[in-house]
Amino acid sequence: MKNNYPKIGIRPIIDGRRGGIRESLEETTMNLAKSVAKLYSETLKYPDGSPVQCVLSDTCIGGVKEAANCAEKFERENVGLTLSVTPCWCYGSETIDMNPFIPKAIWGFNGTERPGAVYLAAALAAHTQKGLPAFGIYGKDVQDIGDTTIPDDVKEKLLRFARAGLAVAQMRGKSYLAIGSVSMGIAGSMVNPDFLQEYLGIRAEFVDASEILRRIQLEIYDKDEFAKALEWTRKNCKEGEDYNPDHLKHDREQKDKDWEFIIKMTLIMRDLLIGNPRLNEMGFGEEALGHNAIAGGFQGQRQWTDFLPDGDFSEAMLNSSFDWNGIREAFTFATEDDYLNGISMLFGHLLTNTAQIFADVRTYWSPESIERVTGWKPDGILENGAIHLINSGSCTLDGTGQQSDSEGNPVMKPHWEITQDEVNKMLDATTFHPASLEYMRGGGFSSQFLTKAGIPVTMCRLNLVKGQGPVLQIAEGWTATFPDEVFDIINKRTDKTWPSTFFVPRLTGKGRFTDVYSVMNYWGANHGAISYGHIGADLITLASTLSIPVNMHNVDDKDVFRPSAWSSFGSDNEGADYRACSTYGPLYK
Helix, strand or coil: CCCCCCEEEEEEECCCCCCCHHHHHHHHHHHHHHHHHHHHHHHCECCCCCECCEEECCCCECCHHHHHHHHHHHHHCCEEEEEEEECCCCCHHHHCCCCCCCCEEEEECCECCCCHHHHHHHHHHHHHHHCCCCEEECCCCCECCCCCCCCHHHHHHHHHHHHHHHHHHHHCCCEEEEECCCCCCCHHHCCCHHHHHHHHCCEEEEECCHHHHHHHHCCCCCHHHHHHHHHHHHHHCEECCCCCCCCCCCCHHHHHHHHHHHHHHHHHHHHHHHCCHHHHHCCCHHHHHCCCEEEEEECCCCCCCCCCCCCHHHHHHHCCCEECCEECCCCCEEECCCHHHHHHHHHHHHHHCCCCEEEEEEEEECHHHHHHHHCCCCCHHHCCCEEEEECCCCCCHHHHCCEECCCCCEECCCHHHCCHHHHHHHHHCCEEEECCCCCCCCCCEEEECECCCCCEEEEEEEEEECCCEEEEEEEEEEEECCCHHHHHHHHCCCCCCCCEEEEEECCCCCHHHCCHHHHHHHCCCCEEEEEECCCHHHHHHHHHHCCCCEEECCCCHHHCCCCHHHHHHCCCHHHHHHHHHHHHCCCCC
8 A cells, every 4th residue: 555654743833922932942843843753763663664754844843834834734634633842831732633533742841040841831731621632741750951862751652642642533534444244243343433433533344245246357457466476385385284184174276276366366355455456457447456455354254254255364365464475564454354354454464564363262271171181280480270262264474473673573663674594484384274174164274383483472352332432452472382282182072174372461469460361351252353563552542542431451550651631530540441432432423
């Protein structure tokens, strides 16, 4: 997808009084803004790996006219979020950002020469009074006037706000593409256009699954790319053992046809999402445009998979950071068209630029059950048990854990950091087994692997609650593995052709994180989105920007960063979050 990525607008705010005061602060204020722009452009990247761009106001903003001039420039420059910075007292309501659709924050410099903290408090009070929530940033330690160093505590909040704000801005105006309809009665497949539009600024697009068949039958795909993809797949995707009973097994000729079919499916699904100029050259101008989709999903079961090859291979490859064309940004594509999990994956992808794992939250394995079934007594990270995350072969191959950092630890990287050697390792660690024909009567191939242990991950899930609206669940933890012989026993108790990730949440000893069982017991749906890294705090900030309350998380209270207005809704963080989100409502209502 060709993206005109949103930029971060930096607003240097100044005391408007001329005749000495303003003049003495012009350079200091603008330098403060430049130091933040430098931090953002050197630290943050867009999904294609390019540095995040910042736009500065042409002048310092000392009053309403300069604020309006800045707003006009930001609109021309595609600014999607704003940060106001000031080292001094300024005129509160005259200088704040009044755009109701743009996330906003204010950094009030902690200095004694000029009362930047006083402006911060006054401006935030104005935001709260006007119903325009803003994040307040104030350093713990006093700095000297003219010091453009950004303290670590300030830096953390600046970056957290920017990551969340960029995610909001990148979703705005895009589409979610639902291919098919509701899968097996899964409520998350019942795509709600109002939620997508009002909370995320995303348009709901619907395409019947028959469109895939139409394009296959009429050959509306790049046939040269298909030949390339088929050759690459035969060379790199290892076909595993067929575990189907003999009377159901497909013969070699049918399996080869299935491979060709699912590769065409993959090309067509991608073209539906983002378009393909090659189709225009072939005379299919409408099809070449795509649906401007930032995420999507495929219904699959059952109407499709009862007689046609499943979407497991297509979903696995789209969600991975590479394919036959090389290393690229991973798509966000939901199995069973569970759009609520797809949007949860999208949150993680936009915050980290990494591929996301889609999985069933399938089984809690207690330590007692592990020992009873396998004869092995779990210890270490598994001493309290684990949650088995597993789904029908649709998981990103990045989830193998075959990427590594400079110290050799398993990680999941943004695509621009992934090497070809790591791609080869991911493929080597994955086997594509013929689909279980009792489940998927039409055939296909499911990816199978076991995620490496020790990867820090965060699982999240959006749920819709009648009368309440959307809520977000978050659980930080780590991946874990079993000894081979133990995993073999556990794996054979479910579908052994599917990819497995064992998740151990970080426990707090209370509430929903009393133990591993509690996390499983309180999870709100059958699916979860798993992102690399402990990003719970960023998810909380993002959720508050969208007025989505968080009903479950294990993030330390000191790391929770929400708009300053949230403190006006009570001292209990969870209750205040619900009340604030209810009061402000959807961002695009």
